[in-house]
Amino acid sequence: MSINWSKLTGRITGWVLPIFLMMIWEIASENGWLFSKILPSPREIVQAAIDLSISGELAKNIVASSERAGWGLLIGGSIGFFLGLVNGLSRTADRFLDTTVQMIRNVPHLALIPLVIIWFGIGEEGKVFLVTLGVFFPIYANTYHGIKTADPQLLEMGRVYGLNHWQLFSQIIFPGALPSILVGLRYSLGLMWLTLIVAETIATTSGIGQMAMNAREFMQTDVVVLAILIYALLGKLADMGVHFLEVRLLQWHSGFRQ
Amino acid sequence: MKAFTTHFKNSSMTTTADFTNTSSITLKLEQVSKQFGNLTVLENLNLVIEPGTFVAIVGKSGCGKSTLLRLISGLDQPDQGTVFYDGKIHRKLNGHARVMFQEARLLPWLNVVDNVQLGLGKTGKGKALEALNHVGLESRAKDWPSVLSGGQRQRVALARALVHEPRLLLLDEPMGALDALTRIEMQQLVERIWLETGFTAILVTHDISEAVMLADRVILLDGGKIDLDVKVDLPRPRQRDNPNLIKLQEDILRRVLTIPA
Missing domain, CATH: 1.10.238 (Recoverin; domain 1)
Incomplete structure (x- = not known):
């Protein structure tokens, strides 16, 4: 028998508590201890998921939300990454731009919602804009930090070994900054969903947040809870994506080696 | 100390002559000075290093030995004076010299x-x-x-x-952080490769036994000046218990220790 019991139990352990809580929840709902308009039973939520899947509404809303999240991350992440690089590498750019970046960062981006609605209406652009603002800073700050903390000893070695500017960047500065950049990405993903949840509950015609707001109007708590669970699931998926990147890109780092 | 200089003055570099090849570098420093703020680290230093030789630079901490190596490599520039590679003025880092640092820097x-x-x-x-x-x-x-x-x-x-x-290999205490046994292995490896390849080697070290084991010539730096410049005319491979080697080592060590700090 070559079953690795310790590994197996290690994997299962994390799920014991959630499943136990779900069972209590289900039992409480079945016996009427929980009023289903306050908190629906797990069975009802699964039923809601099945109904919405069949009607195609669930898929449509998930796609709409993911698209906004994806565009926002792409645009905000690129700007943050690029500015982080430029300011990290060039002192002049840093002096010129950093004050502006810090001022923008200190405005809570969700406070811009009224203005965003005036500017963009309730279309896609406003939400993408908010997500862009939300994800921008963590990626900027961590890219900047990663570049700034490049090991001077390694840089000196690179110069002695005849590396040109591009090689110094691609072989020494960037790989050294990568762990930090991925931390920034992780933070950004958290802010990405947070921003989207708020943006979609305020003004929109599709998306998970809109689905939840609609459901609230009709007291469909099962759909509301379903929407929350989907956010949790999408957040977990995004985090797994970064973890996958870390394991692939940071194999050299003893902290990430499998 | 006079005994050393006279003794070595006439000696030819018997051990390295066979390996001196055209690709190693003749290094010349002329009136080189370096200051950091008010502190003069090197002062009017003159030094010629023949191609293919193995030179060790020893001295107390802060005597300017690492600074000297950095000037030779081109990592730093002298405030006055000139470094020549094969008679040509050397200013920037170039492909001829490679440096090994105290840390591996991989x-x-x-x-x-x-x-x-x-x-x-x-x-x-x-x-x-x-x-x-x-x-x-x-x-x-x-x-x-x-x-x-x-x-x-x-x-x-x-x-x-x-x-x-490389035509010039600069070693900035690369064995300083190794344990005693590994250090001896590393010294043997460096020596073997140097003998095979014939580059000019300059080793900065605070370990005088390492200097006399490896080098054709040991230079003692003190207060930014050359305090002692001795040739080590002992056949290779050298034995650690060779009485001449031990004597030389003791003499240099005594000299280092009598220098007022």
Whole structure:
């Protein structure tokens, strides 16, 4: 028998508590201890998921939300990454731009919602804009930090070994900054969903947040809870994506080696 | 100290003559000075190093030996005076000199062979493996530097320097952080490779036994000036218990210690 019991139990352990809580929840709902308009039973939520899947509404809303999240991350992440690089590498750019970046960062981006609605209406652009603002800073700050903390000893070695500017960047500065950049990405993903949840509950015609707001109007708590669970699931998926990147890109780092 | 200088004045470099090749560098420093703020680290230093020789620079901490090495490499520039490579003024870092530092300074995100290949481009794989073979680490080519021991990392760093076929190898206490046994192995390896290859080697060290074991010539720096310049005219491979070697070592050590701090 070559079953690795310790590994197996290690994997299962994390799920014991959630499943136990779900069972209590289900039992409480079945016996009427929980009023289903306050908190629906797990069975009802699964039923809601099945109904919405069949009607195609669930898929449509998930796609709409993911698209906004994806565009926002792409645009905000690129700007943050690029500015982080430029300011990290060039002192002049840093002096010129950093004050502006810090001022923008200190405005809570969700406070811009009224203005965003005036500017963009309730279309896609406003939400993408908010997500862009939300994800921008963590990626900027961590890219900047990663570049700034490049090991001077390694840089000196690179110069002695005849590396040109591009090689110094691609072989020494960037790989050294990568762990930090991925931390920034992780933070950004958290802010990405947070921003989207708020943006979609305020003004929109599709998306998970809109689905939840609609459901609230009709007291469909099962759909509301379903929407929350989907956010949790999408957040977990995004985090797994970064973890996958870390394991692939940071194999050299003893902290990430499998 | 006069005994040394007269004794060595007439000696030819018997041990290195066979290996002196056209590719090693004649190094000349003329009236070189370096200040950091008000502190004069090197003062009007004159030094000629013949091609293919192995020179050790010793001295107390802060005597300017590492600064001297940095000026020779081109990592720093002298405030006054000039460094010549083969009679030509040397200002910038160039492909002729390679430096080994006290730390191996391997890139943690590249495996061993890619580290050795650094700066060579895609075509350098064969050469890199050959250099690794030279230092006895070809079996670790695919490993990450972080899983190697300190001595192995320095051997990789040595391979990385050798792969460029340097005409001048500058060693900035590369064995300083190794344990005693690993240090002896590393010294033997450096000596063997130097004998095979014939580059000009300059070793900065605070270990006087290491200096007399390896070098043709030991230079003692003090207060930014050359306090002592002796040739070590002992046959290779040298034995650690050779009485001449021990005597020389003791003499230099006494000289270092009598210098007022």
